[in-house]
Amino acid sequence: MNAPTQVPTSRVRRTADVDLADPSFWQLPRPERLSAFALLRELDAPALFTPRTGPHAPFHALVRHADVKAASRQPHLFASAPGVTTPEPARWAKAVFGNSMVNMDGAEHAGLRRTISRAFTPRLLAATEENIRDIARRLVDEMIADGPGDFMPSAPSRMPFEVICDLMGIPGHHRAEIAAQIDQASEYVGVRRRGRARLRVPGRGLRSLGRMQMVMAKLARERRRRPADDVISALVRADVDGQALSSRQLGAFFSLLLVAGVETTRNAIAHGLLLLTAHPEQRALLESDFDRYADGAVDEIVRHSTPIIQFRRTVAAEATLGGRTFVPGEKVMLLYASANRDASVFTDPDAFDITRTPNPHLGYGGGGPHHCLGAHLARLEMKALFHELLTRLGNVRAVGEPVLVDSNFDNRVRSLPFTFDNCHPNGPV
Template sequence: MNAPTQAPAHRVRGTEGADLADPAFWRLPRSRRLSEFARLRELDAPVRFTPGNGSRTPFYALVRHADVRAASRQPLLFASAPGATSPEPAPWAKALFGNSMVNMDGPGHAGLRRTISRAFTPRLLAAAEENISAVAARLVDETAAEGPGDFMRSAASRMPFEVICDLMGIPARHRTAILARIDDASEYVGVQRRGRARLRVPGRGLRSLARMQFEMAGIARERRRVPADDVISALVRADVDGRALSSRELGAFFSLLLVAGVETTRNAIAHGLVLLTAHPEQRALLRSDFERYADGAVDEIVRHSTPIIQFRRTVAAECELGGRTFLPGEKAVLLYASANRDASVFADPDAFDITRSPNPHLGYGGGGPHHCLGAHLAKLEMKALFRTMLERLGDVRSVGEPGLVDSNFDNRVGTLPYAF
């Protein structure tokens, strides 16, 4: 078989256009990027892109809903290992911090996921659902007292963080430091550094991740001695295939849950406020009967904003998909942001419609073994927060443009001025 860097480019009709491998593409206005995805979806087959940096491997962009969904659900053909993010995690990083579930396949992934799923018992989830409403009420009351400002520093960021910390059982004394570690660890994921950011001390994000895992290891030791009714206690007493979870496995899961669970949900909440502000008729419909329209509103916010833009897969076996043959070792990028605007699946895909039904968006990973474990929790958080804000803050709305971050990984909001 040809190595990925030697495989010939697959020529298709009309491949001229923007280069998804060029960091400049991800600095284009979001509307321009979505237009380019729409053009790529009309081509005969996935297009191959080659990063300008010779040390990086070419990749094929999967942009159609059917292709992204199929690749998500066939891990034997499109594997998450050795890494689902770009760049792929280095072997030394996995050895030091543990291998995240998003980078695993097969029995190892299934066993770890099964053990973690068991930790989220019905009793814990029921308590979490009740707690979510209480957290939303408290945060909105605090928001009302503080007054308008930056939404990303108030309820949007604090809601998912507080809920996850409560569910996991992270003591209040650790939370300020852990939140700072999360921000440092995720600040430049998928972002090309420019200007003064180039002078940033190398490895700061990794050091923040290491410190966060060190703090979490200390909490885990406490829970081994004195268990509580929380996820950390359940996991430190759990086992995978007859063996206890190692400190690195626990640390990798904690990092995934804290970083991914907080970052994606707070971005979805922020985009939701922007969308409801820009579409007052949808906002009025939601307020008219929240219980009736809430689930549809959350799904449409996730579809329209797509918090995670892409994940990477490595071809594990020769296969056909989307009009071309993939060879082992080749890379494919699953572009959820494009799949969720596919006109062959979604009527008027650029419209924001909370009554859209069906809404088979791929915002939680497209199904399959890597479907987001926290999807249900994220939906509950979004519904609780929007319900409480609409009830208690009345005309809560975004004002001005959101400060979007030019990332090729997530649809991140840096700042969002708002008023009520």
């Protein structure tokens, strides 16, 4: 294991200094927020936070690995409905755009997830795995041609987007429009630094989601007439409990897959380059035997960076967890970013160690019915891209400081300058 990582001294020295409901907390440097989470994990029970302004409800913060995992696996006690983000999606928005699968519980969620899972057939996934390798090679070809610059618009963003578009069967002439709508839908994720400090979370870009769903509805109609070997065709022919999927159900799933699938993997790839740059001994180990260490490297990148910081749950029935009894209607925040640094589970949790084993991180959720449907796909994408980057771009690395988005929802990288010393167009020499 590499030497312990020294976390900078934090201005957050006591639990009284921590207020997760204050937007200014999410503007603190990330090491200070992680120090605050460590303080909260030492409490006897989950702390309660009350927003000072706005209509948002008070919430308890679940910060320990065991508590986040337990709540995730007991949806009958800690429900995803009416919504896992803040603010919760409005009823009219659900009626117009459809309810996202992440906001469902019970039979409704299980039926839709089962139908979607069946659309990802073994044959389709096998073809996708080869396609992922082809996309990774092509994107690195383009990086070699373009030279160093901003890492984010290239491989990190395009890799998951192109993989999902190919898997779903989205024609090339629709992709530029859909990519623009994804950017606009996620534009306000974070906290504004200027003007009134307001938390910005997914759901603000409803107009963009609406435009994207119009494209998807058109594609669904085309696939009903002329099916192809893709996910759209499989879903428009599928049914949930004997009923065909509605346009709203299809649109809500497409939006979730495109926005969530692109953003989370994009950010994990960016943080992966930052971590391998900051820890050259870990990079050297990975390069020494990529096939041996790649899976561990991907899991450790996801644990260390935790692309999704938190989701909310609503208490559905009286429950005792972490030393506190919750009553129906109360809100809890599942802090994955804290759970993944829990010293009771991870030895030297602030260290970046690609040989860490076991590594029961909660970067894809805490298990249970809402465990990330795209986790396997994200792992394949990261492994394929890092293999190409490390074998074909000599000493590829981040340079300068990344521009991060202050957010209480995701660990987003807006821009990241990078460079490399030389390249091997056809692979290592």
